[in-house]
Amino acid sequence: xxxxxxxxxxxxxxxxYAPEPLTDEQREVIFRAANQTSSFxxxxxxxxxxxxxxxxxxxxxxxxxxxxxxxxxxxxxxxxADFNRNHRIAPDVDLSYIxxxxxxxxxxxxxxxxxxxxxxxLGLGGVYIGGVRANIEALSDLxxxxxxxxxxxxxxLGVPAGExxxxxxxxxxxxxxxxDRYRTLxxxxxxxxxxxxxxxxxxxxxxxxxxxxxxxxxxxxVQDHLERSILPGMMxxxxxxxxxxx
Numbered sequence: 549x550x551x552x553x554x555x556x557x558x559x560x561x562x563x564x565y566a567p568e569p570l571t572d573e574q575r576e577v578i579f580r581a582a583n584q585t586s587s588f589x590x591x592x593x594x595x596x597x598x599x600x601x602x603x604x605x606x607x608x609x610x611x612x613x614x615x616x617x618x619x620x621x622x623x624x625x626x627x628x629a630d631f632n633r634n635h636r637i638a639p640d641v642d643l644s645y646i647x648x649x650x651x652x653x654x655x656x657x658x659x660x661x662x663x664x665x666x667x668x669x670l671g672l673g674g675v676y677i678g679g680v681r682a683n684i685e686a687l688s689d690l691x692x693x694x695x696x697x698x699x700x701x702x703x704x705l706g707v708p709a710g711e712x713x714x715x716x717x718x719x720x721x722x723x724x725x726x727x728d729r730y731r732t733l734x735x736x737x738x739x740x741x742x743x744x745x746x747x748x749x750x751x752x753x754x755x756x757x758x759x760x761x762x763x764x765x766x767x768x769x770v771q772d773h774l775e776r777s778i779l780p781g782m783m784x785x786x787x788x789x790x791x792x793x794x
Contacts (some may be wrong), residue, residue, distance in 0.1 A: 555668055560713050562673025563617050565706035570622045574670055578705070581666035582659045593652040594659050595630040597691055597699070598623065604690070611687045612679035612702060621704035622672075625663065626680055627656040631696035631790075643696055644793035649786065656700045667705045673712065677702030685785050696790045713752065717744045719766075742766050 549557075570578075582596070599605050602619075608626075609618040618624055629652025631643050664674045680687060680702045687699055723737055742765030786792040 551669075555665065558715065559665075559668065560673075560715060561675040562704075562706075562708045562712060563675050564709040565617060565620045565622060565673075565704070566709045567620075568622060568707045570672070570705065574667075574672070575623065577670065578663050578666045582663035585655070585659045585662045587655050587658075588651045591631075591634060591651065591655070593629060593631050593634060593648075594656045595628045595633075595697065596659070597626040597628060599626065607690060608680075608687065608702075611683040611690065612677055613682050615677060615679055617675065617704050618677060618702065620706070621674075622706035623704070624677075625703045625705070626691070626699050627660045627701050627703065628693065628697050628699050629653050629656050629791075632694045635696050635790075642794075644790055646792045646794065648696075649698075649791040652698075653700055660701055660703055663703060664705070671707075672705055673708040674703055674705040677704065681779065681782075684779070684782070685788075688785075688789070693789075698786065698789050698791065714748075717741075717748050738767065742768075745769070 579596075587593070599608055605619050605624060608624070609615065612618055629649065631648055631652060635641075635643055660676065664676070667674050678701060680699045684699060688697075691699065693699065719741060720737065723734070723741070745766040746764060783792065
């Protein structure tokens with residue numbers, strides 16, 4: 549196994565950070581890795597907002613479900629799908645089709661993943677913050693995001709404090725990788741995976757309010773998270789920003 553594969557196989561989210569900033573060199577290496585990510589037809593429809601002002605970081609934290617590591621991490625970046633640049637270059641093109649939103653979302657996810665992988669290769673750690681979408685309109689106003697630009701995910705980066713958590717069990721290959729055709733959910737396999745997830749959480753010490761505390765298994769986790777992840781005003785917000793009208 550080469551070092552890159554080993555790094556990817558051992559990824560864990562880090563939610564506790566030492567009070568150390570990243571060096572300029574580390575930050576530049578991480579950005580270059582993100583910026584070199586594959587981009588749909590070289591549209592490069594992503595912008596990164598690096599939050600450095602302490603007061604602004606505090607306000608962002610409040611809008612992102614008040615997750616403390618947003619302030620504690622050495623760096624906090626927000627990855628945005630950004631077609632505002634493209635719009636200024638080609639103002640006559642109708643960007644309200646949902647395909648452009650999908651392109652921006654996919655590219656932003658790829659860039660965020662490359663940034664985290666680069667950081668982990670430097671001995672750093674990180675965690676994604678989906679909470680940037682919890683109060684997305686207020687956050688967009690705070691960051692002065694223009695039309696055709698939306699925040700999709702945040703990324704905390706920093707020096708891990710203490711030992712990293714153990715690997716969280718993922719779905720088995722048989723439930724994820726199919727050959728030729730889609731295979732519907734096998735309830736026996738699901739029951740076995742529920743048992744594995746339950747064992748993991750029962751043995752994992754709870755150190756933060758955002759760590760799963762009462763999970764009975766993956767199925768319960770999915771039920772709970774799907775219910776809590778509904779954001780009723782999202783379509784209106786996307787339309788306001790110029791996306792997903794068609």
